[in-house]
Ligand SMILES: O=c1ccn([C@@H]2O[C@H](COP(=O)(O)OP(=O)(O)O[C@H]3O[C@H](CO)[C@@H](O)[C@H](O)[C@H]3O)[C@@H](O)[C@H]2O)c(=O)[nH]1
């Protein structure tokens with residue numbers, strides 16, 4: 001009882017980071033002010049021969065790029081204003097019988113890209129969470145309507161019947177069977193003979209389970225369909241015998257949901273799937289909290305639910321707290337993470353920084369959220385059921401579930417269970433949400449393909465808060481995209497989805513300021529507009545180089561007192577990242593992150609921006625290609641050895657390689673020019689810029705000229721890119737002289 005008044009969690013403000021970050025913001029901003037002064041005064045006040053000889057267009061382009069870069073930099077500072085972290089005290093949580101129930105939502109869409117065994121591992125790990133089993137309900141949404149997934153789930157249930165009691169008995173920490181048995185010794189659980197025998201027997205059963213799923217796949221294939229009726233199946237009731245056995249053998253309820261899909265009806269991708277789950281689970285278990293997981297994000301620490309409850313049940317924070325977000329972390333990251341697949345900065349710096357404001361962005365997976373936060377203000381207002389139906393759709397059962405917070409469930413009486421399943425199918429039909437507020441004001445929003453970001457943003461705008469909780473043992477582990485092709489493809493979807501929001505009526509600059517803090521708005525704006533980095537990066541990768549080739553200087557010469565501003569800004573922006581990296585990564589991560597940022601900005605973010613603009617003017621439709629989660633040994637090997645895998649489309653390779661060739665040419669010719677004709681003091685920054693691009697692009701040069709393996713850059717691509725650079729050089733040089 002004495003623990004009752006003690007807090008369930010503590011918040012730590014990172015004072016040292018705050019001092020460093022804010023000082024850097026101040027100094028860097030002054031430097032930017034000088035830069036702007038230099039550029040503007042150059043145009044306005046200097047009327048020297050030099051100004052008249054310098055073409056205006058490249059100058060303007062570079063200035064414009066500097067402004068965009070500085071602006072995105074400036075709004076991004078909000079992330080560094082007030083970083084915080086938390087400690088939780090699980091031992092102070094109430095007894096099991098007082099804990100609230102949790103529904104777990106897992107989404108899958110295509111067994112071809114998301115192997116069934118992996119999905120089932122996620123399902124099993126969620127069922128094995130350290131939480132009272134009668135308060136845990138696991139739902140799998142199968143957007144592909146694949147019978148392989150349904151049958152795989154039945155097998156998973158059978159295996160869970162032995163796996164979960166084993167985990168409970170021996171206090172296993174890693175409850176994802178695949179990951180558990182992959183650990184070389186798998187001694188998580190002890191060393192006793194009893195344990196070892198049991199472990200080996202469970203391992204055998206696991207292998208049998210895998211074989212059976214494989215067998216099903218061979219027998220029925222892994223086809224998916226875009227045209228199928230709704231299917232809802234509660235996998236099986238509990239068949240425990242004696243009361244004493246309940247704690248050991250009882251399993252959480254497991255439900256398969258495949259919402260109806262018809263080619264004529266928009267299905268809204270993952271957001272649509274999650275909304276169907278919200279409705280279906282509302283009439284089956286209606287738990288007040290929901291854990292959402294992508295199909296590859298298995299639970300790596302069974303205590304995550306209890307840790308999240310330390311925030312949700314804390315009387316000081318609970319009423320406005322919508323969700324507790326854990327970082328996305330990945331099991332397949334190598335020490336030299338060349339693609340920054342772990343998104344280090346996002347999950348260690350940005351989200352931590354937002355944690356000190358309204359809270360982190362909803363990140364698609366790995367968060368515990370309050371069900372009511374999805375229902376908007378309607379429920380609190382106590383409106384009459386008829387009015388609710390216009391917002392939530394015609395199902396009486398569902399309206400009852402939101403009004404009375406009632407827990408319908410207990411599927412033991414067949415008649416009532418049949419009618420419940422019928423209602424659930426109705427709720428999962430594709431026309432259910434149309435003409436209602438689903439996707440517009442209720443549930444996950446449909447306006448952007450980045451449904452998580454947009455929905456989280458509107459929650460924060462409604463006054464909800466969130467918490468970011470990062471622990472040393474990852475709570476959830478997923479499979480990162482460890483090859484260039486998947487990474488860049490995913491990058492298009494993300495940047496297009498984020499920019500969708502920026503270009504919609506939810507644009508953070510317009511929608512946010514009156515509804516949330518200024519700094520919170522800035523964070524959301526940065527995330528939405530960072531794909532626009534592609535513009536300045538393309539300029540910086542081409543214009544100074546083109547000018548160098550033509551002997552045109554666009555930066556101050558060394559003797560000019562403004563000269564120092566440019567290297568200073570470059571180093572200062574790199575410096576703060578270096579500081580972050582030394583706290584959370586290493587020097588190599590800094591290079592890797594910076595390089596992949598350059599690659600992504602000039603390719604996938606460029607395409608993402610184009611995609612978003614085209615969707616905006618109605619020239620393209622939204623699409624969501626699920627990220628590939630199939631292991632490819634050869635790709636994994638290249639990634640592990642820190643070698644880029646250039647087996648990707650020309651669409652990505654050509655611009656990347658063309659940029660590198662352009663910089664090579666400009667560096668060599670530019671150097672030759674200054675050696676022969678002098679003028680290094682005027683050209684030094686441009687020479688250094690080309691040199692920097694080349695150093696950072698070393699893996700691309702290596703892939704083009706040195707490597708002989710399959711992952712190299714194919715010769716035709718190099719030739720095509722060289723041609724592109726040449727065309728650019730010729731056209732660009734002509735333009736330069738004209739303007
Ligand atoms: O029509 C669809 C498409 C996807 N999914 C599921 O959505 C999840 C995320 O898809 P994935 O291809 O893994 O996307 P990522 O790029 O890895 O996802 C990140 O970005 C998404 C937003 O673009 C978020 O929804 C995710 O949670 C976040 O992890 C997966 O479980 C899919 O099965 C569906 O259920 N239906």
Ligand SMILES: [Mn+2]
Nearest residue numbers: 294296478627
């Ligand atoms: Mn994913």
